[in-house]
Amino acid sequence: MGALPADWTLPALTPFNAAWFTSGALAIQRCTQCATLQHPPEEICHTCGTMTFDTSTLAPRGTVASYTVVHYAAHRALAHAVPYTVVLVSLDEAPHLRVVGNLAGNDVHIGMALVPYWDEHAADDGTTILLPQWRAAG
Amino acid sequence: MRGAAVVAGVGESTYYDRGAAPETEFQLACIAIRNAGADAGLVLADVDGFVAYMERNEPVRLSAALGVGDVNFTAQTFGGGGNGAGAAVTIADAAISAGYAECIVVFRSLAQGQFGRYGQAAGSRRAGGNAAFTAPYGMLTPAQTTAMQTMRYMHDHGVSQDSLAEISLTSYAHAQRNPRAIRYGTPLTPELYHASRWIAEPFHLYDCCPENDGAAAIVVTSAERARDLAKPPVAIVAGAHGVEHRDGVGAFGEANFPTAHHRHVGRTLWQRAGVTPDDVQVAQFYENFTGPVLMAIAEMGFCEPSGLDAFVAGGNLRWPDGRLPINTSGGNIGEAYIHGFGNVVEAVRQVRGESTCQVADVELSLSVSGPGYAPGSAVLFGRV
Numbered sequence: 001m002g003a004l005p006a007d008w009t010l011p012a013l014t015p016f017n018a019a020w021f022t023s024g025a026l027a028i029q030r031c032t033q034c035a036t037l038q039h040p041p042e043e044i045c046h047t048c049g050t051m052t053f054d055t056s057t058l059a060p061r062g063t064v065a066s067y068t069v070v071h072y073a074a075h076r077a078l079a080h081a082v083p084y085t086v087v088l089v090s091l092d093e094a095p096h097l098r099v100v101g102n103l104a105g106n107d108v109h110i111g112m113a114l115v116p117y118w119d120e121h122a123a124d125d126g127t128t129i130l131l132p133q134w135r136a137a138g
Numbered sequence: 139m140r141g142a143a144v145v146a147g148v149g150e151s152t153y154y155d156r157g158a159a160p161e162t163e164f165q166l167a168c169i170a171i172r173n174a175g176a177d178a179g180l181v182l183a184d185v186d187g188f189v190a191y192m193e194r195n196e197p198v199r200l201s202a203a204l205g206v207g208d209v210n211f212t213a214q215t216f217g218g219g220g221n222g223a224g225a226a227v228t229i230a231d232a233a234i235s236a237g238y239a240e241c242i243v244v245f246r247s248l249a250q251g252q253f254g255r256y257g258q259a260a261g262s263r264r265a266g267g268n269a270a271f272t273a274p275y276g277m278l279t280p281a282q283t284t285a286m287q288t289m290r291y292m293h294d295h296g297v298s299q300d301s302l303a304e305i306s307l308t309s310y311a312h313a314q315r316n317p318r319a320i321r322y323g324t325p326l327t328p329e330l331y332h333a334s335r336w337i338a339e340p341f342h343l344y345d346c347c348p349e350n351d352g353a354a355a356i357v358v359t360s361a362e363r364a365r366d367l368a369k370p371p372v373a374i375v376a377g378a379h380g381v382e383h384r385d386g387v388g389a390f391g392e393a394n395f396p397t398a399h400h401r402h403v404g405r406t407l408w409q410r411a412g413v414t415p416d417d418v419q420v421a422q423f424y425e426n427f428t429g430p431v432l433m434a435i436a437e438m439g440f441c442e443p444s445g446l447d448a449f450v451a452g453g454n455l456r457w458p459d460g461r462l463p464i465n466t467s468g469g470n471i472g473e474a475y476i477h478g479f480g481n482v483v484e485a486v487r488q489v490r491g492e493s494t495c496q497v498a499d500v501e502l503s504l505s506v507s508g509p510g511y512a513p514g515s516a517v518l519f520g521r522v
Contacts, residue, residue, distance in 0.1 A: 004276050009263060011270035021270075040271050040389045066290035066396065071336040074279045083336075086277045088286055088390050098390050102275050110293045124263060131274055 147178025153474035157251025179368025191222025220508030228377030268388030288429025313468025386512025
């Protein structure tokens, strides 16, 4: 229980989100002009309008901002995965940035300290995706 | 702000369980529009515009099928779903007030048996856009995304599971008086609510609206044109449709998480109408899920978030004795899920005195559309 199937949906990569999904680090989109951090990544900086970006790697620590334990499988491929936990994680070095992930296990509460790990997936177009996931710290 | 437009007619099809309608979705739309026209005392040749939201049945086809005359105006809102119901009425109000059309049908038709369900996710090997950040984690449906918002909101503001239950219990209670309602004759008890299975915590089965087949429509025209029609006109006192800066940004990136995305709508609606929530006698709050309804009650200004438990307690939302009866037809949960357009029809009926849970002396009647999605919308009806 709690783990999604290995052949479940993967993110479609774009030049804007590829670092997040392939780097194996908390690589957050950063504006090259004003250094604003954005997540989810956008095609234009919401602060200054610049359209070029690099990334900033944040320390691998987060805190549960919210969560839901999903009991009803909204797709038949998930029928054997329920119940699974989806967490919304506030990144400790930039708490205004929130990222979605799964938590290993269903023991969860708001404020819980987490650390990331990365699940390696081979996509059908040959790319390797390192999907950020989370587990309890310590 | 009171524009020149009024509601002259309301109508609906029979409401059915999901997949049970003998008619197609297009036929359901035609039935609801014909009924709204007949209620107004209009011939459909007098209609010259159509406004909807997330609608599959196009005005060109409808106008040909229904014997409508020359069409002068069509429009549909942006945004994901039921959040557009009030906005659609507002667009019709704007078009009538500006003189672009004389008689507009605003409608929504839904046959989930024919076209598939919203609560089921489509399978796809690769997810793009904002879904790239959610679908790989099994976060797929509105129940799950609004559960994420609601869980944090309950934590921050001390909102109890019993308050979630009260939203659903209120809709079921009101549906027991409405023969159109799908849950007519099927009451809900607190015990049944709490014993029902989890869908996505904190939502039980009964926190979630059903999915249904049916259609609902209203006729919007000028106050002048409405004078010789069959029913007393109902004023569109004010509408609001929008979103504050960075609210509704995808994958929970909004600056003011958790939110139902209706704070801006609340502020602008009361400002435009020149009244306050205390002036409203009855309200329809689109129930997709119970949590977003509670959030919308607070964001529309009826109480502080920390006061929600007290605001909904003691039958305060229930007809006939509650201070603010809501969802008096049974709403999306109890009457039928027609993407919130049944809530709009009911709000008009409350001004006319035609509800099956009729509130006394209604001057102002509010309809708030799909909370949890942006841009949000709401419309305030009143006596002419």
